[in-house]
Amino acid sequence: MDDKDFLAERFEENRAHLRAVAYRMLGSLSEAEDAVQEAWIKLSRSNADEVGNLGGWLTTVVGRVCLDMLRSRTHRRESPLESTRVPDPIVGSAEGDPEHESVQADSVGLALLVVLETLPPAERLAFVLHDMFAVPFDDIAPIVGRTPAAARQLASRARRRVRGQTPEPEADRAKQRAVVEAFLSASREGDFEALLRVLDPDVVLRADVGAGKLGVSQVVRGARAVAEQALRFRDFAHAGRLVSVNGGIGIVNVPEGRPLSVAGLTIADGRIIEMDILADPDRLARLDFEFLED
Structure with a gap:
């Protein structure tokens, strides 16, 4: 196995995680795939030997790509009807395919994604990366161009809005x-x-x-x-x-x-x-x- 194949194999080991990060950031399955693919391009062009924690490095890369996509989406908005945008759902059988349900077990509710759609891009990134994927604020800060303390405040503001607007659903x-x-x-x-x-x-x-x-x-x-x-x-x-x-x-x-x-x-x-x-x-x-x- 040559270096390129080895790098591709390590990337594939992280693909599902990266797709989950991008989906929560963007609420779009197709855009999430685009963000993951962009992360692969950046990895293939980098000196991967200098990356100590590949999973963490890729997570921050995907976060930065998604932040740029969210900002671009915000700039394109021309109508208040954008507020009714419903994120892409993850749809599957309700009758219990075990493999499918194992994937669904880690899915985020559509109601939460709807609330995330209302957050400013930087707040959404800080909340998703820290609260959902435990990325340290020291790593989030450079992505949003803030200090770690300011990044913490972004996540805190987002958390308050999410808690105030996200209903507690029936789990059964x-x-x-x-x-x-x-x-x-x-x-x-x-x-x-x-x-x-x-x-x-x-x-x-x-x-x-x-x-x-x-x-x-x-x-x-x-x-x-x-x-x-x-x-x-x-x-x-x-x-x-x-x-x-x-x-x-x-x-x-x-x-x-x-x-x-x-x-x-x-x-x-x-x-x-x-x-x-x-x-x-x-x-x-x-x-x-x-x-x-x-």
């Missing part, structure tokens, strides 16, 4: 499933009162249809408004199938076998408190829905 998948099935049943039957019983009074629905597509990205708040929305799309409820979305029970609508939308649901105290729906055809087309085959 069986209980999640019962609530989601009740929601689907009420939607299919057009039962408005049953929908109200399964929705938290302050439920929030976010729908991301993509830029320039038919329809409007929107945020809907309150049980009655969300129930009315569910009844408006009652016909699609019959095509709803239970799936695992970022480790929780969600719904994919697949009329005629083609994914039309995927919804991540956050459940607490027996009710749905948050619904994050991705209906952007371009982004849906990049997701892997092979598991939907019977």
